[in-house]
Amino acid sequence: MKSIRPKLFGLHAAPSFRLNILLASLPFILLIAAYLIAADIRHQDNPQDKLMPSVSQMVDAVDRMAFTEDKRTGQYLMLEDTLSSLKRLAMGVVIAAFIGLLLGLNMAMFPGLQATLFSGVTFVSMIPPLAILPILFIVVGIDELAKVSLIVIGLFPLISRDIYLTVKKLPTEQVTKALTLGASELAVVYRIVLPQIIPRLIDSIRLSLGAAWLFLIASEAIASTDGLGYRIFLVRRYLAMDVIIPYVLWVTVLGFLFDWLLRWGVARFFPWYHKT
Amino acid sequence: MPDTRPNNYLLHIDNIYKQYGDNMVLDNIDLSVNAGELCTVVGPSGCGKSTLLRLILGQEQATSGDIFLDGKQIGLPDTQRGVVFQRYSLFPHLTVLDNVCMGRRLPQSWAENRRQKKLIIEEATHFIEKVNLSVDDLHKYPHELSGGMQQRVAIAQALISKPRILLMDEPFGALDPQTREYLQLFLLEIWEQQKMTIFFVTHDLEEAAFIGTRMFALSQYYTDDRGEGDSINRGAKIVADHRLPPVASSSEIKHHPAFIKLIENIRQAAFDPTFLQHAKDFNLKHPDAFQTLTAEEQQTSF
Incomplete structure (x- = not known):
């Protein structure tokens, strides 16, 4: 029987697997092609062009940054930058997730805590984190602490509000049920509700990773001696697009990878999550 | 009086x-x-x-x-007082066995639960068998069960607390x-x-x-x-x-x-709605x- 579904257009379209892959790669192919053509045109005018480096220039730059020891420090710069950035990012995100989880969960479950904290958290969440970066540098110094704090301050209100809403959406029957099974109030919160919102916490982290990178790179750009953001802003002074572009791509790939890992983790360890 | x-x-x-x-x-x-x-x-x-x-x-x-x-x-x-609702009686993140065990585990400390681990599982399995579920279903999540099976698990879950x-x-x-x-x-x-x-x-x-x-x-x-x-x-x-x-x-x-x-x-x-009895005439025999x-x-x- 001939399928009545169109291949590509309309509400009922059912693109085949191969067509799907082709369509998904189309934006990438177009983007790369446009860049290569534009770069080629510029290089015909001026072989030394720095604004749109050719692929070979970028390969050279990556080889220099990632696979050759730095003459001054004896280290692989891109690896060092990546490690210090990821350390800050991980610390910031984990601390923010922890604070956000506890705040959101307890505010949603205990009306007394909600009355005390809810408007405060909402208020804090309205502060643009970058605007208080100078305050952080003045108060806690320009060390790691300032960069980690910026991520924490930027992320925890968002996560706690998301967790709060998720907990509020759980049916009250669950709480009543747990009480009839002999749960104490704390057991309801930490043994019945908490495990049910962990996958949502992971989703929430996924969604806020973009913001976390933003805060990280901003603080590294302003005061740091290593890190991906530091390097990008350092080489900007020499118009070194051949380094900047691979670094940006690398940050993007890392972000994509974490997103995929977290999504995989939710599907693997919380099989019930998307079914309820 | x-x-x-x-x-x-x-x-x-x-x-x-x-x-x-x-x-x-x-x-x-x-x-x-x-x-x-x-x-x-x-x-x-x-x-x-x-x-x-x-x-x-x-x-x-x-x-x-x-x-x-x-x-x-x-x-x-x-x-x-035990309860079975039309929906949401079961905890979606727990398997059938864990759902039923909750009635024994929740009132106790973690240490006690550890000590009585086998006993609690035996008791829960007993109740699950009582509501005609098979051993194959023990480790399924609620979303993997039909509506009727879910309600039977909910009954077992309520029974274990002996309300x-x-x-x-x-x-x-x-x-x-x-x-x-x-x-x-x-x-x-x-x-x-x-x-x-x-x-x-x-x-x-x-x-x-x-x-x-x-x-x-x-x-x-x-x-x-x-x-x-x-x-x-x-x-x-x-x-x-x-x-x-x-x-x-x-x-x-x-x-x-x-x-x-x-x-x-x-x-x-x-x-x-059109048949209005007087309150003193209700059939309360x-x-x-x-x-x-x-x-x-x-x-x-x-």
Whole structure:
């Protein structure tokens, strides 16, 4: 029987697997092609062009940054930058997730805590984190602490509000049920509700990773001696697009990878999550 | 003479009113229930039968009036009262086995649970087998089970806590007719075996008459001496209270003339908006039935 579904257009379209892959790669192919053509045109005018480096220039730059020891420090710069950035990012995100989880969960479950904290958290969440970066540098110094704090301050209100809403959406029957099974109030919160919102916490982290990178790179750009953001802003002074572009791509790939890992983790360890 | 009713009955409800804002839902409800009874509560939708159940459960509080369980005023939900809801009875993040184990694990400390690990699992498995689930289902999550299986697990989950009374709120309301009848018979079996007291809320008259040993009808369609008009804010009352034949073990009784007649009577008394009985004429002939009308509801004429 001939399928009545169109291949590509309309509400009922059912693109085949191969067509799907082709369509998904189309934006990438177009983007790369446009860049290569534009770069080629510029290089015909001026072989030394720095604004749109050719692929070979970028390969050279990556080889220099990632696979050759730095003459001054004896280290692989891109690896060092990546490690210090990821350390800050991980610390910031984990601390923010922890604070956000506890705040959101307890505010949603205990009306007394909600009355005390809810408007405060909402208020804090309205502060643009970058605007208080100078305050952080003045108060806690320009060390790691300032960069980690910026991520924490930027992320925890968002996560706690998301967790709060998720907990509020759980049916009250669950709480009543747990009480009839002999749960104490704390057991309801930490043994019945908490495990049910962990996958949502992971989703929430996924969604806020973009913001976390933003805060990280901003603080590294302003005061740091290593890190991906530091390097990008350092080489900007020499118009070194051949380094900047691979670094940006690398940050993007890392972000994509974490997103995929977290999504995989939710599907693997919380099989019930998307079914309820 | 002091009222001894609260102590003589397992469940005793006295002059319960429940109001949401200006809307009177339950209007002077009186009822007492003996241990071992399978009480069913029917009524048109919106009559407040689920509200009554939530009051007994302790999930909500009455505007005024008293509820006694074993002669003691009830408080917030606890292990005295078990519950099976139409939905959301099971914890979605736990397997069947863990869901049923919760009734034993939640009241205890982590260390005790560790020590009794095997014992608790054995006990839970026993209850799961009682509700006719196989060992293959033990490690499935609720979303992997059919609606009927989920409700059976929910019953096992409630039973393991050995409640004094099991409250069921439309437990079979979302199931197809065959599964429904199967679960009705299954519930009767479990009820006989475990010598339980059950308070069963449903909108399905036939279901209520079929499984109950006693049936209440709750309805907002009645009249009394308070008069008519918008200023009279009437809520639902118990308009009928019937004793039913002990146990219908086969669904054939549903075709018996007496059964059909009873259903017709109650349909008229509770479900017909145009049929308004006076509060003093309600059919409350059940030996445990009682009704205390206020002076306004029943004015004595000289």
